[in-house]
Amino acid sequence: MFRLQGSKVLAVDMTGDAVKAKNGSMVAYDGQMAFKKLSGGGEGIRGMVTRRLTGEQMTVMEVKGHGTCWFADRASEINLVGLQGDKLFVESSNLLATDAGLRTGTSFTGLRGASQGNGLFTTTVEGHGQAAITSDGPAVVLRVSSQYPLTVDPGAYIAHQGNVRQSFQAGVTFRTLMGEGGGEAFQIRFEGDGLVYVQPSERNTIAGDL
């Protein structure tokens, strides 16, 4: 029921069911819709505590009704992700909408988060259904398999799914410290089996300066 209208508008056809979407991202709807605020970062008391602790304060609303609802976020590109019981890791700022049946939570990212400038925690989406993630420019989906590990710039990484281990690589050398670095001092390495979403743009990170 998620479909793209152009590359920057998400249309969701609803027949009494619900979706979760980023606060304020509705641009238009026809039919009957109701909007209710939820809080991101997972449900229940535990979710609330982790939200407070992690600062991964995604504000989410629940949209329920009959008709078509259109979502967009600051003219960024939208990518559809299908989940079949696996887990999607995504920055909360890149998560536009999910099926209401999907569970959202937070997870610790370690050094990777710090290098991205997005904090130490990231949002997880789990279950069966569809999610829509935003990117700055059209994103590419890169497959990671056991033979082919993948290394990504922290500023261009937006999300990953599947059974993937990630490790953080620092290429900081004497030259970097001397201000002669190649501008690629940090990388994230993905190993295992899954998909990584990469955008053709780089957020401002420490990695870019070194």
Next chain:
Amino acid sequence: MPFREVNSKMIEATVLPGQRLFSQRGAMLAYKGEVSFTPNIQGGQGGIMSMIGRRVANEATPLMTVEGSGTVLFGHGGHHIQVISLTGDTLYVEADRLLAFDGTLQQGTMFLGSQGGVMGMVRGQVTGQGLFTTTLKGQGAVAVMAHGGVIEVPITPQRPVHVDPQAYVAHHGDVRNKLSTALGWRDMVGRGSGEAFQLELSGSGAVYVQASEEKL
């Protein structure tokens, strides 16, 4: 005089002798042939009275008249451009979103309060669009600017369409609009869904919505 889309952010207009078009001042990117650009102090057509009308209504975006013979490329600020063809109906659009339009179209201003009464005026204030909007009527093409791409949502009598006031670009047809509020106590205590105000459009026609909540 049709506009041809070169890409999503640039259009090409063919200017023929004896025809003219209006464009936002400074929106010309390049031209071929003999084309003249004259600043239009009146900010459009319709003589002194409608100029005063536009001044009062604060819908007086600086325009220029484009005349001659050749082709002109228009674009502005890297915004997306949507070409809308009018076949005798009226397009309602904010003056600052107008990139270029056919000189044969009748330009006017409409008081928002005349639709929806007091709520119409409140709508103008809430959406930051002011109390007036520009209208274009007749046969011809209009190029409007938007942040991000534009989708066209049809409005039919059975299916009114609700639009985020910040994402609203323009609409045409026989359409009534009013501001609908979904203000509950949650919004008052700062726990709203962020969708407290919506523009309700009903009747038959179409509304153009941009892929962003940002004003130009």
